Amino acid sequence: MKSIKVGITGGIGSGKSFVSKIFKTLGVPFYDADKEAKRLMNTHPHIREGLMQAFGPQVYDAQGMLNRKWLSEQVFNDSDKLQQLNGIVHPIVIQDAVDWSQRQTFSYSLKEAALLYESGSYKTLDFTILVVAPQELRIARVMARDGVSREDVLARMHKQMTDEEKKKYASFTIVNDGKQPLIPQIYTIHQQLINIHGK
Structure with missing residues (x-):
């Protein structure tokens, strides 16, 4: 089962x-969705592409890592931008968790x-x-x-x-x-x- x-x-x-x-x-x-979201925001091509289209290239720093502090400032008091961010990230993290859970045997x-x-x-x-x-x-x-x-x-x-x-x-x-x-x-x-x- x-x-x-x-x-x-x-x-x-x-x-x-x-x-x-x-x-x-x-x-x-155990799957930590918030930690995995941080990982996927740096590594998943669809998230990277979506964030750059929505927020501009400055969303990633010179090393190609997510500029987390800057992004937080953009969305903190802007519910539309926060919704946009969540719309890019959440579906991929949700699917990643589903794929992970299907590999578990406990x-x-x-x-x-x-x-x-x-x-x-x-x-x-x-x-x-x-x-x-x-x-x-x-x-x-x-x-x-x-x-x-x-x-x-x-x-x-x-x-x-x-x-x-x-x-x-x-x-x-x-x-x-x-x-x-x-x-x-x-x-x-x-x-x-x-x-x-x-x-």
């Missing part, structure tokens, strides 16, 4: 990457993506896991991690779907509030997915 395709996501500061690491220690094959594979629901990539998956945490805790985590102001964190949060919206799509929810133990929540989902695969 084919490996089950599972996505994991959560808003900024929810701790989805930390939760993903715990799944990885259980031997679950009961299930895990794909972590910040914009799992926003990008529509959840439609290529069998189940999704949403990591949630109280907003104030998320803000404090990001401020400490990135050394940014509360306003900066809130601006980034407003660009993402709310947890309430995401819960409509989630198959499983993990609460990462620093009170409820994480390991039992993760292990319960892990066992459920292995059981589903075994049926």
